[in-house]
Amino acid sequence: MTRTAEMWINMGPQHPMTHGLWNLRVKVDGETIVDAEPEVGYLHRGIEKICENRTYPQVIPITDRLCYGSSMSWSHLYCRTIEDLMGLEVPERAQYIRVVVLEMQRLASHLMWLAAYAVDLGMMAGFIYSMRDREVFVDLLQNLSGSRLTYNYPRIGGVAHDIPPGWDKEALRACDYTEQRLREYEDLYEGSKIFMMRNEGVGILRRDDAMNLGVTGPPMRASGAKYDLRKDRPYEAYADMDFEVCSRTEGDCFARYRVRMDEMWESCRIIRQAIQNMPKGKWRVVAPRNAPEGTGMARVEDPRGEGMMYAVGDGSDRPYRLKIRSPIFVTVSAAPKFLVGYKIADVVAIMGGLDMCIGENDR
Amino acid sequence: MSKDKPSLGQVMMFRSKDFIEWSDEALAVVLKRSPVGGALDLVLKDFFNWATRNSLYPLHFGIMCCALEMAVASAPRFDAQRMGVIYRSTPRQCDILLVNGPVSKKLKPALRRLYDQMPAPKWVIAMGECAISGGPFYDSYNVVKGVDQFIPVDIYIPGCPARPEALIDAFLKLQKQIKEEKRGLLTGK
Numbered sequence: 001m002t003r004t005a006e007m008w009i010n011m012g013p014q015h016p017m018t019h020g021l022w023n024l025r026v027k028v029d030g031e032t033i034v035d036a037e038p039e040v041g042y043l044h045r046g047i048e049k050i051c052e053n054r055t056y057p058q059v060i061p062i063t064d065r066l067c068y069g070s071s072m073s074w075s076h077l078y079c080r081t082i083e084d085l086m087g088l089e090v091p092e093r094a095q096y097i098r099v100v101v102l103e104m105q106r107l108a109s110h111l112m113w114l115a116a117y118a119v120d121l122g123m124m125a126g127f128i129y130s131m132r133d134r135e136v137f138v139d140l141l142q143n144l145s146g147s148r149l150t151y152n153y154p155r156i157g158g159v160a161h162d163i164p165p166g167w168d169k170e171a172l173r174a175c176d177y178t179e180q181r182l183r184e185y186e187d188l189y190e191g192s193k194i195f196m197m198r199n200e201g202v203g204i205l206r207r208d209d210a211m212n213l214g215v216t217g218p219p220m221r222a223s224g225a226k227y228d229l230r231k232d233r234p235y236e237a238y239a240d241m242d243f244e245v246c247s248r249t250e251g252d253c254f255a256r257y258r259v260r261m262d263e264m265w266e267s268c269r270i271i272r273q274a275i276q277n278m279p280k281g282k283w284r285v286v287a288p289r290n291a292p293e294g295t296g297m298a299r300v301e302d303p304r305g306e307g308m309m310y311a312v313g314d315g316s317d318r319p320y321r322l323k324i325r326s327p328i329f330v331t332v333s334a335a336p337k338f339l340v341g342y343k344i345a346d347v348v349a350i351m352g353g354l355d356m357c358i359g360e361n362d363r
Numbered sequence: 364m365s366k367d368k369p370s371l372g373q374v375m376m377f378r379s380k381d382f383i384e385w386s387d388e389a390l391a392v393v394l395k396r397s398p399v400g401g402a403l404d405l406v407l408k409d410f411f412n413w414a415t416r417n418s419l420y421p422l423h424f425g426i427m428c429c430a431l432e433m434a435v436a437s438a439p440r441f442d443a444q445r446m447g448v449i450y451r452s453t454p455r456q457c458d459i460l461l462v463n464g465p466v467s468k469k470l471k472p473a474l475r476r477l478y479d480q481m482p483a484p485k486w487v488i489a490m491g492e493c494a495i496s497g498g499p500f501y502d503s504y505n506v507v508k509g510v511d512q513f514i515p516v517d518i519y520i521p522g523c524p525a526r527p528e529a530l531i532d533a534f535l536k537l538q539k540q541i542k543e544e545k546r547g548l549l550t551g552k
Contacts, residue, residue, distance in 0.1 A: 013473050014424050016452040021426055021470065042470045043427065046503040053502060062499060068428035068524070112431070115438075131438030149428050149524050359427055 004030045009344070013042050017348045019116055020358030024335065024351065028344055036339040038332045043362040051322045056082055056156060056291060059319065064150040066324065067360040069112055070303045071150045072105035072141070074360065077300045079154045080235065081309040082319075085296025086156070088287060094158035095237040096278040100171065101141065101153060102236075102300075103267040103274070107178065108137040109303040110260050110267075113355040114185070117257070120352035121198050126189060133181050136174045143167060158284030168275045175268040182264055189257070199254035203338045203350035206251060213334040216327050217305025218263070219354055221247040222255035229301040240277065241270050253353040260355075290317045304328050304355050326360040408545070415458070415484060416541040419534060422457040422477065423450040426464025428524040429491040433463055436527035443527075446534050454480040459537070460514070463525075465493035465500050466507040478514050486541075488533050489516045492523040499523065 012023030021042040027035035047066065051059045063078040064071040076098060083090060111134040118126025138148055144167060145151040145160070153160050189195050205215065207224040220227065228245040230238045246262035248255035291313035299308045305327025314320040331354050338350050394400030425433065436443045437450060451457050454477050466474055489510050492498030497508040510516060517540070518533045
């Protein structure tokens, strides 16, 4: 390889590749990347510290704004953490409703990613179709909770209210519609030669690297590790659901795309099962105002990886400490492993394929 | 560049700053002072106003939740592009800075720089509670309480997050404002 003068290039904080607010510094030799250095922190709002000044229910809207792509899964994660701290048992109906809304959020989040990824790779048609079909799930969640993005729907000890009448039939219809659309997307994306050329064999992450660096979620499953918290540590009603853990062995951008597409199919399956088997009964238990002294911890499978929260209670009505483990923070820290050795034009495909969400990353 | 005797080579090696100075001195001042400028403006004012307000290019710059609604506004259901709103990725081609999220202390200089890089007729929309006043993060140690502390804001959109319809309404209001300003090529704010 001929070597030229090396130089650092800043991609960010305002760059069409970033999908958020961060800065990727890449060191290039000609067009080849020899080093990469992600710089985050532009969106640090001090959420962990703010939460110490809020009562337990007041934290739920804040955790909604952690990850705006999938706010439901983060407020749900917070509620689970506090339920663990308070020792609450969630009613069975609430568990099923939570499974339905979480999978809808996963579908909406993955469709959002698909739209952004299509724009990154120069496919405007993909953006338009995916955004149109994301609206189906946004509408359903809006009918349920009243808001388009930040739902504020899970509560400590259940969910805010029961599902409205007729909503479950709408949800089943949305699943049918989406499955039909997914088939079209697969033809549209995989039939595009440019899309395949920019994806196959690009940004390979080996299984060992993924495991050692703590990369979770679709990037890890695309590298050959078959690990999904919904299956391996079932929470809510996931133990009763019949679904596959989607994984691939290639570890490249195309494998990550494929894993997300397969997950959307599985999400439709889970929504169907959860709605058909939903038991009757209460959807919420009243949580006490104060939490006891002690700690609570919960892990969930976020659309982007494994999210974790750890809360310390001191007997008052406010959390003493709330620690948030963000999957994207770990994935973006592993950026040099993804990027080194590829061309600078591949940065867009590689980092776009990771589904960055800076809100939870910077907290 | 030396002031007294610029050679052709030096003229060709204009830096952008020199170019702005030169265009200020040679074009704007001359046109504004002479009757030619006034006559030109009289004829072309309405045309320039019409062109400006119907081709508002916001900067493609997402901060937080409202950035998703900004993306949705240009997606099929809401389709802001029929108002001539097209997102551009470089501040040099933009008229509107959409601030759609909380501005942290680390972001503040970068955002100010983006605003400074935009060419002159420019407007700022503060979208959502975070950009207006800090929103749900009002008591955070790292969030600037309102983007209007360091950038002049034209339109505020309330909501957390603001809905895409509200954003489209803001664009329409901005078009109305530009029309009423009656700004032409050389006159205006």
